[in-house]
Structure formats: structure tokens, C-alpha cells
Amino acid sequence: MKFLLYIGALTATLPHVSGSGSTQTVVPACPPQPATPLEQEKIFNAFVNEFNVQKSIPEAFNNYIWVDYIQHNPSVGQGRDAAIAALSGRPRVNTTIVHQAFINNTGFVHHCESSTLLIKIMDAYRMNGSCIVEHWDVIANLTLGEIDPTPL
Numbered sequence: 816m817k818f819l820l821y822i823g824a825l826t827a828t829l830p831h832v833s834g835s836g837s838t839q840t841v842v843p844a845c846p847p848q849p850a851t852p853l854e855q856e857k858i859f860n861a862f863v864n865e866f867n868v869q870k871s872i873p874e875a876f877n878n879y880i881w882v883d884y885i886q887h888n889p890s891v892g893q894g895r896d897a898a899i900a901a902l903s904g905r906p907r908v909n910t911t912i913v914h915q916a917f918i919n920n921t922g923f924v925h926h927c928e929s930s931t932l933l934i935k936i937m938d939a940y941r942m943n944g945s946c947i948v949e950h951w952d953v954i955a956n957l958t959l960g961e962i963d964p965t966p967l
């Protein structure tokens with residue numbers, strides 16, 4: 816299953832899906848294949864779970880991110896492997912997801928990381944069909960001096 820999306824949880828309208836139950840075929844999310852908005856949202860949520868919750872780097876990126884994906888964070892190079900390299904060098908952090916949404920081919924994750932610093936992050940990811948192909952983020956330190964009662 817490594818590097819592949821397990822389609823069993825999805826409504827099976829993607830190409831190359833056959834069988835049912837434990838015999839369902841496993842189909843990679845990338846390169847892009849046609850996907851309904853509901854399928855895209857499930858794939859996006861699976862990526863967020865593997866990346867932000869399980870911290871499965873590089874698996875989450877190899878499973879769901881296009882090899883040539885477009886990176887808008889200026890401190891990270893273009894493409895999937897540059898993101899894996901940048902993220903793999905960081906110390907492990909605890910993540911609290913505050914908001915998560917998917918609309919119009921774009922997934923959003925608003926989260927807070929705690930390590931030696933508290934950092935608030937908004938990530939946006941564009942999908943082409945089944946595959947994540949572009950990323951933007953906004954990152955700031957959380958000082959706890961923000962407007963109460965919601966520090967994020």
C-alpha cells in the first residue's frame with residue numbers, strides 16, 4: 816500500500832477501480848485522474864491525516880503529491896522531493912488542526928504547531944482530480960498576545 820491510495824473508502828467511480836470489499840484495486844492518487852468533489856475531499860482528508868496527524872513523511876507526500884507540484888513557499892524548492900527534504904529535516908512537532916475544508920479543487924488546513932515555538936499555519940493545496948498539484952502557505956509565530964478569546 817505504500818505510495819498508493821487505498822480506494823476502498825471512496826465511492827468507486829475512479830478509473831481502474833474494480834472489485835468490492837477486500838478485493839478492491841488500489842489506485843495511485845497521482846498522476847491526476849478524474850475524481851468527483853467528494854472523492855477529492857476524501858483524498859485530501861487522507862493526505863492531511865497522514866501528513867499533519869500521523870506525521871508520515873515522506874509517505875504522505877509520495878502518496879498524494881504530484882512529483883512536479885508547484886510550491887509557493889519561497890523557502891522551499893519546487894516539486895515534491897524538495898518539500899519532503901525540507902520537512903524531514905524539521906524536529907517533530909505536535910499539531911492541532913483548527914479548521915479543515917475542501918472546496919472547488921482546493922483544500923485548506925488551519926493548524927497550530929507546538930515545539931520550542933508555537934506556530935500558526937494556513938496551508939492551501941490545489942488538486943487536479945485525484946492528485947495534489949500546488950501549495951501555498953501563510954506562517955506566523957503564535958505569541959499568545961493575540962486578541963482574546965481565540966488565540967489563533
Ligand SMILES: *[C@@H]1O[C@H](CO)[C@@H](O)[C@H](O)[C@H]1NC(C)=O
Nearest residue numbers: 918919920921941942943949
Ligand atoms: C474555482 O477555482 C477556479 C481556479 O482554480 C476559479 O477560477 C473559480 O472562479 C473558482 N470557482 C468558485 C465558485 O470559487
Ligand SMILES: *[C@@H]1O[C@H](CO)[C@@H](O)[C@H](O)[C@H]1NC(C)=O
Nearest residue numbers: 906907908909910929930931
Ligand atoms: C507533544 O505532546 C506530547 C503529549 O502531550 C508531549 O509529551 C510532548 O512533549 C509534545 N512534544 C512537543 C514537541 O511539543
Ligand SMILES: *[C@@H]1O[C@H](CO)[C@@H](O)[C@H](O)[C@H]1NC(C)=O
Nearest residue numbers: 846847848942943944946948
Ligand atoms: C490536470 O492533469 C492533466 C493530466 O496531467 C492535465 O492534462 C491537465 O492540464 C491538468 N489540469 C489542470 C487544471 O491542472
Ligand SMILES: *[C@@H]1O[C@H](CO)[C@@H](O)[C@H](O)[C@H]1NC(C)=O
Nearest residue numbers: 931932933934954955956957
Ligand atoms: C518567530 O520566532 C522566532 C524565535 O523568536 C524568530 O527567530 C523568528 O524570526 C520568528 N518568526 C517570525 C516570522 O516572526
